[in-house]
Structure formats: C-alpha cells, structure tokens
Amino acid sequence: MNDQWNPELLAPAGSLEKLKVAVLYGADAVYCGGQEFGLRTAAENFTLPELEEGVGFAHAHGAKVFVVLNGFLHDKDLVSLPEFVTKLDELKIDAVIVSDLGVIETVKKYSKIPVHLSTQASCLNIEAAKMWKELGVERVVLGRESTIDEASRIKKETGLEVEMFVHGSMCMAYSGNCVISNYTSGRDSNRGGCAHSCRFEYKLETENGPVNSYFMSSKDLNGMELLPAFLDAQIDSLKVEGRMKGHLYAATISVNYARALNEYRQHKKVSPETLKVLGEELQKISHRDYTTASLVNPAGPDSVYEDRENAQGEYAAVGVVVDSVKNDSVVIEIKKAFNKNDVLEFMLFNGEVVEVKAFEIYNLNESEEYDKTNPGTLVKVKTAFNFPEYTLVRRKLEALS
C-alpha cells in the first residue's frame, strides 16, 4: 500500500444542518444539491446563501463540497444553467457531480469547476471511463454494478480518480435506466421525480398461481467489512448515499466510516476488531437488510429486500443540540419526544457517547418546567457538560417505547 494514500469519505448533505453534522462527525467531503438540476427534487436542497455558508463551514473544517447537477436535463433546463454554474464557481465549491454530457459541456464552458461523473451515467468499464476522461471528467463515480477489483483496474488504466458507493440505499436498475415513474406517475425519474415504485409490493402471476413479492426492492449497501479491499485498491473516494435521510444517519455513518479511515491513516490498516465494532454501530440505525451488492461479485437474487419497511434501528435521534449556555444547559431541537429523568446519549464528534439524565427540562425562557417534550419544539436541558452545536442526541428505542 502507498504510504501517502489518503482516501476520502464523502457523505450526503441533504440540508445545511446535515452538511455541518456530516463534516463535524468526520466526513472529508460532502455532496449537496442546489434548488435545481439535481435528482432530489423533494429534498430541502440548498439556496445559494446556504451553499455559501456550507462551503465556508466545510472549508474551515478541511472538508470539500461537491454540488450535484446530475439530472438528465432537457434543452430548456440548460438555459439557466450557465448563470448557476458561474455562481457555483464564485462560491469556490470543489466539484460538480454530473451525468449529462450537455451539463458537462456547459460547466466546462462557463467555469473552471472540476467535473465528477455521476453514478447516473452508469460508467462501468475502462473504455467508458476513458471516453469520459476525454470529455473533461476528472473523477468517475462508478456504477454500483462495478466490483472493487474492476474499479481498481479502471483507476489504473485511466488515471482517473475513482469514487465508489460504500453505503446506503440502492437502485436495483442500472442508474439512469429506470423510467417507471415517468410512465406510471408522470414524473421524470432522471430529473428528480422518482416515486420509488421499486419499493412497492407486486403480485406476480406465475405458472403456480399468484405470488406477492417486493421483488425489485434492493437491500441497502454496507461496505464496512470490505473497507480493507477498498483501501488496497486505492479507491479515491468512498461515498455514502442518503441526502434524504436524517441527522442520526448522517452522524452515525460519517463517524463510523471516519473512525475506520482514521485508524487506517494512523496504522496503515484497519483491524478486523475495529471493523466488527463499527459494523455493529451501523446496525443501530434504521436500514433495510444490508448487502455488499456487487462490490465483490455481481449482486445475486439475495440482494433483494423482501419487505416494505426499513428494519428499525436500535436507536432513534431524539434531537440535535442547537445552542448552549456555558456550564448550565443545552438547547435541543426535539426530533422524538423524551421525558424528564430519561437518559439521553450525546454522541460526540469522535463517536464516543456521553449519557446525561434529563433531570430538568425547561422551555427556552425557563418560565415553565416540562415533564415531557414534544417533537418539533426546542427545550433547554440542564447539564454542566458543554456539548457543541450539532451534537446528536439519541436514545435506545426500547427505552423510548
């Protein structure tokens, strides 16, 4: 292994707050969407001032910001793209993630922003990667059908940076090759309108009678156990899916993969014990059953998740610290209700957990003491610990019920 090798952990940032959470919990880079041109139309996405703040925050913490422009755009969409691209260039973002050749041409014409090819383009082989390189791409986010071994060969043969998904939800189709939503919901899935029809239950008419099945819902990718293989292959960037997911997901994924990568940076390897412990942490968040999908061999029939709902994680985010009064209290934005005297777990940015019993809970001007809290509100919890802003607060699910 190369001594200088320093892979990047790339985390999703569905909002400015989640960007900060991901960076503080150890992501080396984050990707986020503007208000247009991406594939997460229903996500909160970033306004330009938010993006400016996000870039400033990330850069101040040594992290990069990539902006996703990965829709397959129609001619009319391209009209307003140059102006947006020029603004992104001014904001000094670190790269754009693009699928459409028309967008690549536009970005190259109006800016100097490095272009990463989105997984939506389904770049899967050396010849394709060479073609994209000739078209001005600096990094390819390989299609999720590529194995780590194939990715390594693509990197060596092309000299391109290679990014692979290491964690998160997956399409069962080749990316960019699913238009179920276009025809069944009138929403263009290649411009952010996917209605996730692959997660539905279907009745299959078979020779032996009808069979009900979630036959096209993919399990979630989890590449933690394969981290040594990613590192041996010198994959440049390990990407986590999930811009639509919550704060606990952003924090848990970032901190656990970051811990593994930090161990690698220090010791040039990640021990099996560490992988086991961190793997167990990833079980604690809500997810469909995990699969390594095609990271080693092409995904088999067992890569399908035969259920509608995600498996519940062991923990739920009860809130995020949004402010504090030194040595006195923290202000928590409540995501899930908790009660007086409950034990809250504050997840530190290095992954350690501090337990605090909520002896005293007040409203913000301390005119009222609460016995229980309500989601969507802010409360002050008295504690002498000084937890910084964006610290995640979680509780064990059985404790919540």
Add this chain to the structure above:
Amino acid sequence: MKSVLFLKNISELDLLQNISLEHEIIISPKGISRLGELSLDESNQALKRCHELGLNTLIEWDILMTENDFQKSRSYFSQLHVHLADAVRVQDIGAYRFLIGESEVDIHLIIESGNHNLVAIKKWEELGGERLKRIVLGLELPKSILNKYTQEINVPCELQVLGKILLFYSPRSLLSRPLSSSSQERALQVSASSEETPHKGFCVLENNHGTYMFLPKDQYLLDSYDELLQTGIKYIRLDHRFLEGEYSITDMATLIENGNTQLWDEFKNNYGAKFIRGYFNVNKSDAIFPKLKNHRTNKKTDSYIGKVVDVKKEQYLAVNVFKKTSRKLEVGDSIEISSPDGKVKRIEVRSIKNIALENISQVSNEQIILIAHVGGISVKSQVHFL
C-alpha cells in the same frame, strides 16, 4: 422513412426471403444483446443469410457492461461475422469508444436513456465522426423536439414506433427468487401488478443479462405516420418480440409496406394489449416538480434572517439565525414573518434575548434568539428583513 425490424429467433430465418430490401434487420446475439435470443452460431447464420439476400443487417450490442462483462463481450463480438453487418448498435459508451477505435464497422448510437438535450447529442455525434451513421432517439422526446433535433443532427435518426416500452433494465436476477427458479438458461417472464397503486399487467422478464420491466400498454405510432414523416425521422423501428399474439417479422414488414392505413387499423383493433402514443405529443413529466416543493418554505436569498424553530404563546418566538444574513439583525429592525400556511406578519423587533436570557441589541454569533411572540406564527415560518 425506412423501417427496422427484428429477427426474433432463428425460426424466422426462412421468412427473410420474403422481406423486401427496403427493410433493415436487427440481429440480436444473446451474448451481447439485452433481449437477444440468437446464439453465436445462429447470429452468424443470420448475418450470412441476410448478406446473401442483400438485406441491410445491424448487430445489436446494447447491454451495459462492467469491466469483466466488457472483456467477455469483446471476445464474443470478435467471433461474430461483423464484416457481414452494415452497422453495430451500442448504448454503452465504452462499447462506442471501442468501436470507434478498434473496428471499421459503422455505428448506430442508442441514446434512448437520458440525452434530452442537443448539446449532449451533438457532442456524441462529434465523437463518432464519420463512423457514426445513425442516432437512435428515446421515446420520451415529443414530436416538437424530434423535429428540432432531426434538423440539427447530421446523421439520420431512428425512433421506435411499435413495441413494448421498457421501464427499467436491471443487471440483477429479480424473478428467480420469487419464482423459486434456479435455471440459468430459461428466460423467466411474468405479469406483475402493483399492490399499492392501480397499475396492473407489467410484463417482467428475466434473462441472462438481467431483468426488464415493460409498460402494460405498448407504443404505437403508425397512425401518426404523417406526423412522423414531418419530424424528419428517417428510420422507424417495429419490435414484435414481446407483442401479445403470434406476430412474425413478415407481419411487421407487411404492416409497414405501402403505408396501408386500413391494415394498421385492423392490426390495432385486433391487438390485445392497449396501445399508447407515449410522449409523442407532449412530455410534461417535469410539470409536477414545482408542486413537490413548498414555496413558502423555500428560503429567499437576500433578505433571509432565519426560521422560527419554537413558539411559546404570548411569550416568545425562537428564531434559528442564518449565519450568512446580509446584515446583523438589531432591535428596531422591521421584519416580515411568513408561515408555511401563508400568513404574513410584519413587525418591528422591540427586544432580542440570547439563549442565556440576556438582552442583546444586535445579533452577533447567536444561533438561537428569542423575540416577542407574534400571533398566528408557527414553527418553520421564515423571517426576512423588510
């Protein structure tokens, strides 16, 4: 317009002698074509037969390939009698580059997925140079766009006018498990109906390259023949491979020859599954996007101060202050607060408290501030300078 037909399987080989030379024939070798059913030998046999008959033949190499698959496909491709074909049709950009660099055969580029703008299409065309002889356009392009594209693209364009509409292409075996099948060879095919939406009767097929789902209604544009002519499309493709009923390549040839509209009506009336015109008239698949966003909660860019994150009736509004405000909020400023349900309140800020409950005259580094309660304002309301 010329027509492009499929040789569905080897049993149709004998029918080729009845096919007029004005049609082109797609040969789909199982090893490199998504829905191909011809073995390597059968493909070569078909190429030879078409060549003898003087028919234009096109080899379909439309699978997407990981690097390992690509190496296998290259080797498979090298065993085909490519010199007998008039062109090879590819979608994978790797295969496109390979053909440009390492073969002399003419190329048809399939850009049916994505590729909805001329900038991209013109660039693909430029990359193919002299070797690119045709562009296969997608069904999502309406006639107005087709019209524009055919004028701008220098090579002839092709469009599917009859056949199943592909909804997805997955490399995974999605049917073998629910159908409890372990067969590697047999293609599996079922009809699938959604249990959660009204959509019924999707044709789902699994074969050696993966799984495909098709819309229950099939594409049919023959009764728009004159409009198709006007779009400037030069080649129309009729795909009988998965149509309901026993149609052959000769049925397709007969259907399209002589522009016999009576025959078209008959065919349409006799056809089991319903036909649609897809997006040929208009494509409004982005019309819903504005509705997916709540514009009231979309932050405006310049005068934005922050959002209301907590409300205590008759006591305070807690505002999470945006770090990049155009200026610092001060006591005495006039602000506008707009709630997600459309209420707008304009007030003067009389006092500001930080979270330690100290009065401050100006917001500096505070994240959460408390201002006086305003009736009708709820959490997620936006606060702006007036």
